[in-house]
Amino acid sequence: xxxKNRVIPQHEPEVVAAEARKKWHGDAEKVAxxxxxxxxxxxxxITSRYCRAHEFELMRDMILTLxxxxxxxxxSIFCDSQATxxxxxxxxxxxxxxxxxxxxxxxxxxxxLNDGHNGITVAAATKTILxxxxxxxxxHPNWCGDWLx
Numbered sequence: 001x002x003x004k005n006r007v008i009p010q011h012e013p014e015v016v017a018a019e020a021r022k023k024w025h026g027d028a029e030k031v032a033x034x035x036x037x038x039x040x041x042x043x044x045x046i047t048s049r050y051c052r053a054h055e056f057e058l059m060r061d062m063i064l065t066l067x068x069x070x071x072x073x074x075x076s077i078f079c080d081s082q083a084t085x086x087x088x089x090x091x092x093x094x095x096x097x098x099x100x101x102x103x104x105x106x107x108x109x110x111x112x113l114n115d116g117h118n119g120i121t122v123a124a125a126t127k128t129i130l131x132x133x134x135x136x137x138x139x140h141p142n143w144c145g146d147w148l149x
Contacts, residue, residue, distance in 0.1 A: 007060070008034050010053045024143040029081070042071040050081035059087070070102050075125055077106075085110070086118040086141075094124035099137045107139050116143030 011019075011033050020028040032051035039056050041063050048055040059077050061080040066074070077092040089106065091099055099122040110117040117139075125136035 006066050008053045008056045011036055032036050034097050044071055044074045045076040048079045048081055052081050055079040058114055061113050065109040066105055084118055087120045089122045090125050103139050111144055
């Protein structure tokens with residue numbers, strides 16, 4: 001992706017490095033690289049554990065590969081920065097067939113845009129874990145070239 005296609009504001013590398021030294025003993029992996037905390041695309045809430053600009057960009061691009069009908073069914077997508085490219089999707093209404101299709105499409109997008117992912121979970125919107133037990137689809141980690149190893 002070229003810089004002209006970026007829409008997420010990014011902190012300068014010096015700012016990230018200074019914050020890492022100040023709060024994380026030099027570990028820049030936990031430092032936010034953007035000032036935004038949340039992004040909405042077609043009503044889909046996008047969040048990142050550590051507010052990493054590249055994760056917001058990736059999730060935005062993944063969502064834009066979906067049809068408007070599928071985006072309307074999605075409530076949110078979250079990237080767990082600590083687990084590196086591990087995504088959790090929440091559906092507005094549960095439909096196991098659509099959840100599987102959306103998960104597969106997001107996986108294809110992650111493979112094309114990012115060379116893969118460390119897992120994608122598509123789940124029902126829930127108030128408690130027990131009320132929606134079994135209402136999720138898990139897609140195992142998949143990275144381009146894994147089959148070569």
